[in-house]
Amino acid sequence: MRMAITFGFNQVISHGFGLFLFAALVPLMQESIDITSWHLATIGALTQLSYLGGAMILGIIGHRMDSGRLLIGTGILTSCLLFSMAWLNDPLIITCVLTVMAASAAISWGGIVEMVTSYGRLDRTSTNLSIASSGTAWGYSLNGLIILLVVPIFGWRSGWIAASVFGLITLFATITLLRHMRQNKEEHDIEVTFAMTSRQLFATVFKERTAFLSCLVLFLVGLSTMTFSTWLNTFLAQLNLPAALGGYTWSVIGMTGMVVGFFAGKLADSKGHGIALLIIFGAFALGLLAFTYDPARFVLLAGLGYGLMYFPIWGIVAGWVSKHYSSKATMQINGIGMVTFGLGGALGNLAAGAINEFTGSLMNVYWLITAMGCVLFVLAAYIYLSDRKPVDEQPLVGAV
Numbered sequence: 001m002r003m004a005i006t007f008g009f010n011q012v013i014s015h016g017f018g019l020f021l022f023a024a025l026v027p028l029m030q031e032s033i034d035i036t037s038w039h040l041a042t043i044g045a046l047t048q049l050s051y052l053g054g055a056m057i058l059g060i061i062g063h064r065m066d067s068g069r070l071l072i073g074t075g076i077l078t079s080c081l082l083f084s085m086a087w088l089n090d091p092l093i094i095t096c097v098l099t100v101m102a103a104s105a106a107i108s109w110g111g112i113v114e115m116v117t118s119y120g121r122l123d124r125t126s127t128n129l130s131i132a133s134s135g136t137a138w139g140y141s142l143n144g145l146i147i148l149l150v151v152p153i154f155g156w157r158s159g160w161i162a163a164s165v166f167g168l169i170t171l172f173a174t175i176t177l178l179r180h181m182r183q184n185k186e187e188h189d190i191e192v193t194f195a196m197t198s199r200q201l202f203a204t205v206f207k208e209r210t211a212f213l214s215c216l217v218l219f220l221v222g223l224s225t226m227t228f229s230t231w232l233n234t235f236l237a238q239l240n241l242p243a244a245l246g247g248y249t250w251s252v253i254g255m256t257g258m259v260v261g262f263f264a265g266k267l268a269d270s271k272g273h274g275i276a277l278l279i280i281f282g283a284f285a286l287g288l289l290a291f292t293y294d295p296a297r298f299v300l301l302a303g304l305g306y307g308l309m310y311f312p313i314w315g316i317v318a319g320w321v322s323k324h325y326s327s328k329a330t331m332q333i334n335g336i337g338m339v340t341f342g343l344g345g346a347l348g349n350l351a352a353g354a355i356n357e358f359t360g361s362l363m364n365v366y367w368l369i370t371a372m373g374c375v376l377f378v379l380a381a382y383i384y385l386s387d388r389k390p391v392d393e394q395p396l397v398g399a400v
Contacts, residue, residue, distance in 0.1 A: 003120055004128040006177045007112045008135035008261075009170040010071060014108040016139010017163040018078050018101040019047070022085075024143045028156040032089075039091045046095060047102035052342040054106030059335030060198050067118070067331065068178045070111035074104045075174055079167030086160040106338055109133075109314070114331035117322040119181045123269055126276070126319030130265030133314035137257025137307070140250075142166070201332050209386075210324045211333050214317050217277075217379060219340040224284075224372040225310050226345030227352050227365065228302075235362040241296055249303035256307025264312035265319070273320035274384030280316070281380045284309035285373035292363075292370045 022029075022043070029035060081097050081104075088094050112132055120128045146159045196204060205211045233246040268276035287305025290298035317337065322330045352365045 001131075003116065003177060003181070004131035006170075006173050007116065007128075007132035008138060010075065010108060010112060010174060011132055011135025012139040012142060013078055013082075013163075013167045013170050014074060014101075014105040015136040016142060017082055017167065018105045019051075020136075020139060021082075021143050021146070021159065021163055022098055024147055025151070025156050025159050028151065032156075033091060033094075035091050035094070039095065043095050043098055046099045048342060048346065050099040050102040051106045052339050054103030055110070055335045055338035055342065057103075057335075058107050058110035059201060059332045059339065067111040067114040068182070070107060071115065071174055071178070072171070074108040074111070075167065075171040077101075078104050078108070079164050079171060082160055082167055083164035086157040086164075106335075109338070110331050110335050113318045113322075113334050114327050115178075115181070117318070117327040117330050124265075125322050126268035126273065126316050127262065127265035128315070129318050130261040130268070130312040130315030132261075134257055134259075134261030134311045137254050137261075137311050140254040141258060144254075196329055196332055201336065204329075205333065205336050210321060213379070213383060214321050214333060215337045215340045217313075217317060217376065218337040219344040220372055220376050220379070221310070221313055222341035222344030223348040224288075224344075224369050224376070225306065227348030228288075228306065228369050230349050231352050231356075231362055231365060234356075235366060236295070236299070238362060239295055241299075245296075245299055249299050252300050252303040253307040253310075256304055257311035260308050261312045261315065264308070265315050268316045268319055272384070272387060273316055273323070274380065274387045276312075276316050277320075277380035278377070278384050280309040280312060281373070281376040285370070285377045288366070288370040288373040292366050295366075 026035060026040070078101055081101050085094065085097060088097065113129065116128045116132065117125060146162055150162050151159045205215055232249065233243070236246050237243070264276055264280055267279065284305040287298070287302040291302035318330060318334050321333050325333060348369075351368075352362065355365050355368075356362050
């Protein structure tokens with residue numbers, strides 16, 4: 001549990017603060033810095049591309065690096081950049097800093113995946129990874145606390161300083177944990193770990209069932225969740241629903257994500273990854289079906305389903321992949337999975353923007369998102385049924 005919690009706080013720093021604190025503070029920052037809508041659009045595009053770039057780098061050359069050093073390096077970098085944000089006044093420099101933090105976040109998660117699958121108990125892999133991935137939801141809550149408790153007294157710059165201090169505390173906790181894990185290294189049979197060359201990696205993703213399905217699942221998750229979250233408030237406004245309804249929905253998503261990681265991961269480890277995927281995708285699809293039928297009445301239910309699925313999915317998928325591949329190979333495949341997630345999100349947002357432009361409504365967009373949720377449920381059912389019987393799959397390289 002110590003490993004999962006510590007790595008969860010790494011997610012708070014890299015994703016909760018590194019990716020989402022700016023969105024929480026930007027209205028206050030605009031009072032003293034000339035951050036225009038064009039700057040915000042540029043930041044959104046560049047950070048997404050940077051995250052994809054970090055994930056791709058991780059998949060291709062991450063196996064050549066020590067994951068412990070990756071975690072420490074990204075922790076130091078992100079903490080320093082968070083601190084620097086308190087003193088910046090140039091939107092261009094702010095854009096560059098946020099872009100670097102996005103790439104660092106992707107690399108940090110890859111390091112966490114490799115460390116957990118290398119040093120953690122095999123019967124708790126998905127539990128540990130799901131708890132760690134829920135750190136993003138913890139970051140949402142801490143962002144809210146910073147805005148409510150710190151910023152009103154000391155100003156928005158103090159929010160970045162508070163985040164950097166929290167980052168340094170997490171960094172020291174991570175160093176202590178890694179030192180302890182290395183001391184117990186002989187208790188784990190991890191002296192030899194298999195990795196893949198770039199050619200082997202892409203051949204594995206396209207030709208092997210587990211690797212291909214994991215990337216397909218993350219593509220569909222990105223296609224549905226990124227589109228859902230990006231356009232939710234706009235859709236509610238089109239329906240003339242109160243703006244507070246969107247706020248309540250995001251509160252439900254955050255609170256659900258904070259606690260679901262442990263239970264979803266535990267379910268995957270004890271009952272199988274297929275049943276865990278079936279349940280969380282079923283909740284997601286059910287919430288979307290109800291929401292598209294009656295948005296005003298069931299938007300909170302959609303938020304609940306979103307939270308139940310989005311935060312633990314990273315740990316469950318990585319844990320499932322780790323059952324078939326070594327820790328290094330799992331990290332590489334997960335890196336490609338993050339790329340497909342980002343591509344799915346970009347494709348979904350582009351399609352949603354086009355549909356909204358041509359029809360003047362997002363109703364059809366949310367029906368399409370609901371269809372993707374149902375496809376994910378069917379895909380989970382296939383994984384569940386096929387995992388119950390032996391599959392004639394011979395990995396190219398990197399299998400455990």
